[in-house]
Amino acid sequence: MNKTYENLSSILEKTMALQTALVLFEWDNETLAPEESGSYTARVIGTLSEEYYGFMTGNEMGDAIAACEKESDLSEIQQAVLNGAKEAREELICIPKAEYRENAQLIAEAARVWFKAKKNEDYDSFLPTLEKVINYKRKVASYRKKDGQKLYDVLLAEYEKGFDTELLDEFFGRLKEEIIPLLKEIKENGKEIDDSFLTGGYPVEKQEEMARFLAEYIGFDFHRGVLSESAHPFTTNLHNHDVRITTSYHDKMDSSMFSVIHEGGHGLYELGISDEITQTPVGQGTSMGMHESQSRFYENIIGRNPNFWIPLYDKLKELYPDKLDSVSIDQYMEAINKVDPGFIRTEADELTYSLHILIRYELEKMIMEEDVDLKKLPEIWADKYEEYLGIRPEQVSKGILQDIHWSQGLFGYFPSYALGNAFGAQLYFHMKKEMDFDQLLRDGKMDVIKEYLRSHIHQYGKMKTSREILKAATGEDFTPEYFIDYLKEKYRKIYGLS
Amino acid sequence: MNKTYENLSSILEKTMALQTALVLFEWDNETLAPEESGSYTARVIGTLSEEYYGFMTGNEMGDAIAACEKESDLSEIQQAVLNGAKEAREELICIPKAEYRENAQLIAEAARVWFKAKKNEDYDSFLPTLEKVINYKRKVASYRKKDGQKLYDVLLAEYEKGFDTELLDEFFGRLKEEIIPLLKEIKENGKEIDDSFLTGGYPVEKQEEMARFLAEYIGFDFHRGVLSESAHPFTTNLHNHDVRITTSYHDKMDSSMFSVIHEGGHGLYELGISDEITQTPVGQGTSMGMHESQSRFYENIIGRNPNFWIPLYDKLKELYPDKLDSVSIDQYMEAINKVDPGFIRTEADELTYSLHILIRYELEKMIMEEDVDLKKLPEIWADKYEEYLGIRPEQVSKGILQDIHWSQGLFGYFPSYALGNAFGAQLYFHMKKEMDFDQLLRDGKMDVIKEYLRSHIHQYGKMKTSREILKAATGEDFTPEYFIDYLKEKYRKIYGLS
Structure with a gap:
């Protein structure tokens, strides 16, 4: 296999492994996890998400992508993987790390606020959160x-x-x-x-x-x-x-x-x-x-x-x-x-x-x-x-x-x-x-x-x-x-x- | 909180998150995962284990531990966490990365060889694998x-x-x-x-x-x-x-x-x-x-x-x-x-x-x-x-x-x-x-x-x-x-x- 691509591939393997772990945590949370595990497991999920963000936006990934883009003999699949990696990186790298983290917390919290507001038929209690979420999405969209x-x-x-x-x-x-x-x-x-x-x-x-x-x-x-x-x-x-x-x-x-x-x-x-x-x-x-x-x-x-x-x-x-x-x-x-x-x-x-x-x-x-x-x-x-x-x-x-x-x-x-x-x-x-x-x-x-x-x-x-x-x-x-x-x-x- | 300890703590959080993910994969594998998922999920587990090894043995962790060891005002819990981190690092760092990885593969394979040998009442087919495992354990013990x-x-x-x-x-x-x-x-x-x-x-x-x-x-x-x-x-x-x-x-x-x-x-x-x-x-x-x-x-x-x-x-x-x-x-x-x-x-x-x-x-x-x-x-x-x-x-x-x-x-x-x-x-x-x-x-x-x-x-x-x-x-x-x-x-x- 092409050495340059192999390098990209091995870095991607790390990001995919983290993503797979996050999927498993989500599955587990929806189907089995005990009800009081929430905030403790949330720390783990938060840490793994930040690691994912770090790998995707880091220099190692950036260099590997740049090197691959100079290769002319990539197969169709390799080219698609390269494009996929590039897109996933571009979607994240425009968001400053602090904002990324803050949003992750906001989103986690928002689910609870929404759930409670729905239960209490109280739209007004959801409004400030909704506003924050919307502002973040507008900001991200404006970056991109x-x-x-x-x-x-x-x-x-x-x-x-x-x-x-x-x-x-x-x-x-x-x-x-x-x-x-x-x-x-x-x-x-x-x-x-x-x-x-x-x-x-x-x-x-x-x-x-x-x-x-x-x-x-x-x-x-x-x-x-x-x-x-x-x-x-x-x-x-x-x-x-x-x-x-x-x-x-x-x-x-x-x-x-x-x-x-x-x-x-x-x-x-x-x-x-x-x-x-x-x-x-x-x-x-x-x-x-x-x-x-x-x-x-x-x-x-x-x-x-x-x-x-x-x-x-x-x-x-x-x-x-x-x-x-x-x-x-x-x-x-x-x-x-x-x-x-x-x-x-x-x-x-x-x-x-x-x-x-x-x-x-x-x-x-x-x-x-x-x-x-x-x-x-x-x-x-x-x-x-x-x-x-x-x-x-x-x-x-x-x-x-x-x-x-x-x-x-x-x-x-x-x-x-x-x-x-x-x-x-x-x-x-x-x-x-x-x-x-x-x-x-x-x-x-x-x-x-x-x-x-x-x-x-x-x-x-x-x-x-x-x-x-x-x-x-x-x-x-x-x-x-x-x-x-x-x-x-x-x-x-x-x-x-x- | 003590800044030096806080730094160690945040690096440890990454290793703990990876370990928790590995625990969840193991749980899932024993209780629910579909039978043909094995070799694909094994790649994910292998990658996460290597990440764990990397964090535990890396310089960032080494520096954080060394800095903490110079602190004189750690609480009892902080001191215990420091000692725990140090021990976990020492157990791993003496093993060269290539050997660590090779052993992880050997162990994964060994479970299958053992299972088959047991089913077939065939100890001899397990013997070469057992020998390799024993040699590795002796080697690790001699390092430590x-x-x-x-x-x-x-x-x-x-x-x-x-x-x-x-x-x-x-x-x-x-x-x-x-x-x-x-x-x-x-x-x-x-x-x-x-x-x-x-x-x-x-x-x-x-x-x-x-x-x-x-x-x-x-x-x-x-x-x-x-x-x-x-x-x-x-x-x-x-x-x-x-x-x-x-x-x-x-x-x-x-x-x-x-x-x-x-x-x-x-x-x-x-x-x-x-x-x-x-x-x-x-x-x-x-x-x-x-x-x-x-x-x-x-x-x-x-x-x-x-x-x-x-x-x-x-x-x-x-x-x-x-x-x-x-x-x-x-x-x-x-x-x-x-x-x-x-x-x-x-x-x-x-x-x-x-x-x-x-x-x-x-x-x-x-x-x-x-x-x-x-x-x-x-x-x-x-x-x-x-x-x-x-x-x-x-x-x-x-x-x-x-x-x-x-x-x-x-x-x-x-x-x-x-x-x-x-x-x-x-x-x-x-x-x-x-x-x-x-x-x-x-x-x-x-x-x-x-x-x-x-x-x-x-x-x-x-x-x-x-x-x-x-x-x-x-x-x-x-x-x-x-x-x-x-x-x-x-x-x-x-x-x-x-």
Whole structure:
């Protein structure tokens, strides 16, 4: 191997090891760590984060990158690793160490402040913290921004390279003009769907059995993966041979099932990363949006498709005979696809989900670009819910304080969720031209679908951007139209609209 | 705070953070990590270990220690931390980096070689690896040894400061001359005890319930601790607010119960370390022997004492009515104290346990001091089992290959297990003078016992050696006589010997 690259690689190995340790601490904290371990373990995490910052921004790394940039014989992967390292360094090095550390403390504290404020329905107690977080994010964005670039565009690019407010305005504009009238039509003329049988009387042990079964069924490899329980479902990975998903078990039985299919989609992405790039700066899913495209593809496009359930519904009935013996597969399919505008994003149905994201996008733009009065955010939030979804939250816990994201400085992250839906639909349209998708689902041939996604998306990690992947897989640039068509066709049919 | 000390403290924080991360990886690997994650995660662990080595042996640490040594106004804790840091550094710095790394790889590989050799009953395939491990340990011991010191004494001191072959020869000599005849007498004249009812028909869920109950009952704090399952029970801790124990569930019901009480004893030790020293180099149990004294104290002196079971036996019967309804508490007590010489150390009864250790001690001395022919070890092992326990293992998996320790280079570690028994008995004798021990057990006042151990032992961490702790708590230096008296009294009574 090239000596210069080898040197970079061995320094990167240290940063990756620290990052992997941090991932493990986070996993452990969410799934197992005893409740009083918090502040003690936080010291460890703080120290390891600072070490990571030190290595990434240090001269040793700087020299190694500079030396590699002079090399002309790097392989494609080596070049990608070099670029990945450079980007990760540039994102950090512009932030002074003291500010970096101060922010880490602020963020850790902010989670607790947010949690308490939400519990007490007290937005005002969260306001000073929110303001600090926003100021920090603006400052960081201003450090990073190129001439003429908008602050919010800097933040958006962190999660989705190649996307900015111009493109997203157009995207969300199309969603707005199509989904809102469709939703109105459904509410005014649509039929009532009964989904009451999904709630109550579903023992947790059986939900656990089904969760594990479904993960395995869609192709999640338990030799390289783990399924655990946590308050909020999530996916994480140490590398491509250790990918971990969680779900949570509630009264409403479909919740754990669709969580595990959703997280399983994230998990398949990380399991599909090529061996050659795992444990390097490009060895992860390429973007938040592409990740969500995979999870929501499995959750909605596959998991809420009747053909998926044809070979599985009998098993589900066997598991819960008391609950499902008198429920036909058609009734079941309608129930799990019921459109029901609600306050909570994470519980939203497939159709209204993107409207929740639209609202957050519009607010984030106001926060970052229009200097909105933060005191007025709960009101603006409620107004938008009333306008777009026809419901008005009276409690901040079901309104602006429902998500942890802003307390963690994750501005620019929400749009990925909606983009994921659109990426997935665009890929789906193209896949259907290459394979009899519904027949594969009916035959339970989940491996064919997984293999397609692995070879077109997963294996590359961050070596291609989401737009490059879409272009290569579908032959065209990103467009929201497939998603809109998919929603219209599916939901007009379910609700018997002409 | 003193500036010089503060500097040392902040460098130590980095090494402690790396060590804590390594502990978490080990925990995760034993309890949860997917089976194919091994070699990928091993890279991460290797990198973090090297970082730890680098920090501990680096100039920054050396300078900070040297500066602190010139300070005259260090507090007692600061002085102990300084000494702890110095010792940890001295243990590492004498080993050249290349050798350190090579050994880490050897050890990682050795576990796999050992595991396979054990499975295949093939000692010869393990021999070359064992030889390499032994050579490395001898080399390290020779780097560390002081003039005239024996190599094996260097290794012993790693686990138990203040103990050497001279003291241990005497200790094991006493055990040998007292336990072997007693065992013979029991076998020749003793009664048959029926313990068959302990095996079979104990559902794992109920064993889990009992395990958690017992841990809580002896005072293990689940706000700062975790109980999980693993192939071999063990205890680990990130700090004094995150202590983790495991057990394993088998056909033989008492196995999981006594494992959890044993590991609970280890756990209470780490939970009892004072807040002021946790997350420093002295913030752990002082030695392997003192640790085993706590675990075996809970397992045997408490857990196999009839007074402990008086308030609990009804609960046990309620949990397993089919199995225990016709078993009296006296029958139960005899069964869990049955003397039954067997091949496997970890399954040994309280009386014969120390003989398993004696055999390992004698072999380790031969290996380190007498240049024994390694090919002959299985034969020597079998001869000693025949001589001391009256049984001869025909399979290496039940003989010399049963323990992982030697593959991991843990020479000098085994004696701690026997010392722990003796430390515990010495402490027990003294405690009985200060409190009505049996009455406390009958009343379920486990907190009084825990508090005594915390205030006399746990809180100090490594600030006192095991001999200093014994001296302060019992008023005399270490002696094996209390342990011998305890065994003789207890087992002569159980077996009706005059």
